[in-house]
Amino acid sequence: MVDLNFKEIWRYRDLLFLFVKRDVITLYKQTVLGPLWYFIQPLFTSIIFTLIFNNIADIKTGEGIPPFLFNLAGITSWNYFSECLKGTSDTFKKNQNIFGKVYFPRVIMPMSIVVSNLLKFGIQLLVFVCFYIYFVFFTDKGGSAIPQLALLALPILILFMGLLGLGFGMIISSMTTKYRDLTFLVGFGVQLLMYGSAVMYPLELIRKKVALGEIPELAGNIIEYNPMTTVVELFRHMTLGVGDFSTNQFIYAGIVSIVTFLIGLVIFNKTEKSFIDTI
Amino acid sequence: MKEDIILKAENVSKQYRLGLVGTGTISHDLNRWWSKLLGKGDPYLRVGESNDRSTKGKSNYVWALQDINFEVKKGEVLGIIGKNGAGKSTLLKILSKVTGPTTGEIKTKGRIASLLEVGTGFHGEMTGRENVFLNGAILGMTKKEIRSKIDEIIEFSGCERYIDTPVKRYSSGMTVRLAFAVAAFLEPEILVIDEVLAVGDAEFQKKAIGKMQDISRGGGRTVLFVSHNMASVKSLCTRGIVLENGKVAFEGSSEEAVAKYLSSDMNSNENLKVFKEGYDKPLFKLQSIGMKNTNRSFSQPIVEDAEMEINLDVFFKTEDTGKYNITYHLHNELGDTMFSFFDRDYKTKITKGDNKINCIIPKDFLQSGSYSLSLFIVKDKRTAAFVEKNIFYFNVVNGSKEIGVYSGREPGYIKPSFKWKNIKKDE
Numbered sequence: 001m002v003d004l005n006f007k008e009i010w011r012y013r014d015l016l017f018l019f020v021k022r023d024v025i026t027l028y029k030q031t032v033l034g035p036l037w038y039f040i041q042p043l044f045t046s047i048i049f050t051l052i053f054n055n056i057a058d059i060k061t062g063e064g065i066p067p068f069l070f071n072l073a074g075i076t077s078w079n080y081f082s083e084c085l086k087g088t089s090d091t092f093k094k095n096q097n098i099f100g101k102v103y104f105p106r107v108i109m110p111m112s113i114v115v116s117n118l119l120k121f122g123i124q125l126l127v128f129v130c131f132y133i134y135f136v137f138f139t140d141k142g143g144s145a146i147p148q149l150a151l152l153a154l155p156i157l158i159l160f161m162g163l164l165g166l167g168f169g170m171i172i173s174s175m176t177t178k179y180r181d182l183t184f185l186v187g188f189g190v191q192l193l194m195y196g197s198a199v200m201y202p203l204e205l206i207r208k209k210v211a212l213g214e215i216p217e218l219a220g221n222i223i224e225y226n227p228m229t230t231v232v233e234l235f236r237h238m239t240l241g242v243g244d245f246s247t248n249q250f251i252y253a254g255i256v257s258i259v260t261f262l263i264g265l266v267i268f269n270k271t272e273k274s275f276i277d278t279i
Numbered sequence: 280m281k282e283d284i285i286l287k288a289e290n291v292s293k294q295y296r297l298g299l300v301g302t303g304t305i306s307h308d309l310n311r312w313w314s315k316l317l318g319k320g321d322p323y324l325r326v327g328e329s330n331d332r333s334t335k336g337k338s339n340y341v342w343a344l345q346d347i348n349f350e351v352k353k354g355e356v357l358g359i360i361g362k363n364g365a366g367k368s369t370l371l372k373i374l375s376k377v378t379g380p381t382t383g384e385i386k387t388k389g390r391i392a393s394l395l396e397v398g399t400g401f402h403g404e405m406t407g408r409e410n411v412f413l414n415g416a417i418l419g420m421t422k423k424e425i426r427s428k429i430d431e432i433i434e435f436s437g438c439e440r441y442i443d444t445p446v447k448r449y450s451s452g453m454t455v456r457l458a459f460a461v462a463a464f465l466e467p468e469i470l471v472i473d474e475v476l477a478v479g480d481a482e483f484q485k486k487a488i489g490k491m492q493d494i495s496r497g498g499g500r501t502v503l504f505v506s507h508n509m510a511s512v513k514s515l516c517t518r519g520i521v522l523e524n525g526k527v528a529f530e531g532s533s534e535e536a537v538a539k540y541l542s543s544d545m546n547s548n549e550n551l552k553v554f555k556e557g558y559d560k561p562l563f564k565l566q567s568i569g570m571k572n573t574n575r576s577f578s579q580p581i582v583e584d585a586e587m588e589i590n591l592d593v594f595f596k597t598e599d600t601g602k603y604n605i606t607y608h609l610h611n612e613l614g615d616t617m618f619s620f621f622d623r624d625y626k627t628k629i630t631k632g633d634n635k636i637n638c639i640i641p642k643d644f645l646q647s648g649s650y651s652l653s654l655f656i657v658k659d660k661r662t663a664a665f666v667e668k669n670i671f672y673f674n675v676v677n678g679s680k681e682i683g684v685y686s687g688r689e690p691g692y693i694k695p696s697f698k699w700k701n702i703k704k705d706e
Contacts, residue, residue: 014416018413022409026404100377104417
């Protein structure tokens with residue numbers, strides 16, 4: 001029987017917040033640069049992407065939209081999803097010690113990771129905002145980067161990203177208890193998925209190329225219906241006003257996220273009962 | 280469930296796959312899935328043998344537990360006893376929901392917690408106080424509950440001065456104290472104590488047992504107690520279950536359960552070590568060493584209040600004119616040598632061929648506990664021809680004591696029966 005156990009999760013909500021607190025407290029301990037790491041990663045990735053995709057490959061990001069800002073927006077939104085996915089995909093393996101000793105709803109663990117990743121996301125969002133202000137107000141390059149009214153729905157979009165990452169993470173972590181090989185697939189797969197999620201190019205470009213027959217239709221469809229493409233596009237639309245936005249896309253992202261999360265939760269709950277014997 | 284039943288196990292079984300899990304896992308999974316599709320049952324659930332560790336089985340699947348049924352009433356203290364590998368720890372894992380049963384169901388009312396989980400989830404970078412909250416929450420307390428008890432917990436732990444210091448600065452003793460304090464104030468409806476796993480830290484074990492005594496005597500709380508110490512099972516538990524090869528072999532009063540356990544024959548010669556290879560020396564071949572109570576078998580526990588014997592089976596290949604004898608050193612569980620003993624007058628007359636050397640230890644000599652033997656084969660009381668340290672480990676358990684007397688383990692390792700009298704009265 002499908003038993004999602006929400007009641008029990010609610011009963012353990014204090015534990016969820018204490019895990020988040022633990023993660024926050026222990027985040028920067030023993031690192032030299034501390035929170036700076038969260039600046040460095042998106043910054044350098046954006047610089048590299050701008051160099052390769054915009055300067056060398058000559059991808060156009062639209063009139064009045066600085067390529068750097070375009071890439072930073074893509075990476076910021078992508079990072080939250082990928083951090084959630086990577087953080088939760090080894091839940092069972094990483095916590096087998098504590099899981100082997102005491103029972104609490106296991107799903108609290110990945111949920112706490114998704115919540116504490118919000119802090120990282122917040123920092124990266126702040127970096128994005130700083131560069132946004134710089135480009136728009138201190139240079140003349142960011143003329144058409146205008147936040148849209150849809151920005152108000154950003155918290156919901158963040159929820160979708162989290163659910164999507166958590167859902168895939170739970171599915172993968174459940175399967176890695178038996179089939180270890182999947183662990184190797186995660187790092188590699190996430191990277192591949194990024195190229196298929198319109199992080200460093202506008203979706204419109206793909207559509208154009210498909211129409212011109214320069215890209216096979218299948219590849220176009222994969223990118224088009226990849227829920228993360230929708231999320232990244234929506235994020236860029238909300239913050240920069242590029243790309244198209246439709247309520248349908250928003251609903252599509254929402255449904256896929258929620259369904260992925262629910263499937264993940266069911267598989268995860270099924271695995272938690274006996275994973276300790278197979279891990 | 281009836282009103283006063285707080286925990287109920289219904290046909291609980293647990294199957295494990297032996298060997299390497301991983302190879303062939305996908306093929307078995309596909310096979311399972313295919314059978315399910317055809318509407319047949321799980322093909323691997325039907326194979327499987329009872330979990331007898333010492334005999335070689337045919338199947339890769341074993342039943343660690345098979346059709347376990349029992350009920351625990353509120354306020355009852357249930358002792359679970361059985362030899363190593365009988366399924367005690369598996370049962371506890373299932374009861375505490377760490378792993379699920381393969382078939383069957385556990386029904387409980389209220390929270391189950393185990394004193395073994397002390398310190399689970401402690402994080403070195405966090406302060407003592409923060410760890411108390413986290414650890415308490417892992418064990419199932421709410422923030423509110425912990426907040427209402429935090430002062431008591433800190434006081435009980437005796438770490439007041441360090442409570443706002445990161446735990447990584449604590450000594451290991453302080454960490455254990457703090458962790459134990461959290462567990463002690465947990466107040467679950469059902470408390471599980473596994474003495475078998477609580478080895479290592481004698482002080483902590485004592486504290487845990489003390490706490491459990493308080494809890495069970497203080498009234499109301501339901502306790503499940505797993506132990507090898509028959510005396511504490513007898514004195515603490517109201518009821519007992521004996522597990523044998525994953526099945527409930529006996530259920531009844533703790534007295535009867537202990538008696539059943541001590542007399543049971545579990546088909547595994549625990550106390551006999553047979554050397555199939557190795558120890559084949561030019562001079563001799565060591566075949567087996569074992570220890571048992573006289574007139575009982577190697578598969579039965581050795582009790583302290585009956586005569587014991589050490590049996591050594593050794594084949595001598597030599598015509599050597601030298602005189603050989605056997606020397607043993609007896610060590611306690613800490614590895615200290617307690618004494619050595621040997622055949623002073625060559626009564627064993629070791630000569631070429633098979634030698635079965637029997638050394639009899641009188642009853643009421645060794646105190647219950649864990650011991651090991653080192654074996655020396657000595658030539659002419661001068662040179663050691665063979666030395667093997669800790670060649671054999673054994674446990675001595677409490678015998679059947681009178682009801683009502685002190686039932687704990689007496690201190691020390693020797694249990695001498697000296698002659699006593701009152702000269703004034705006996706004249």
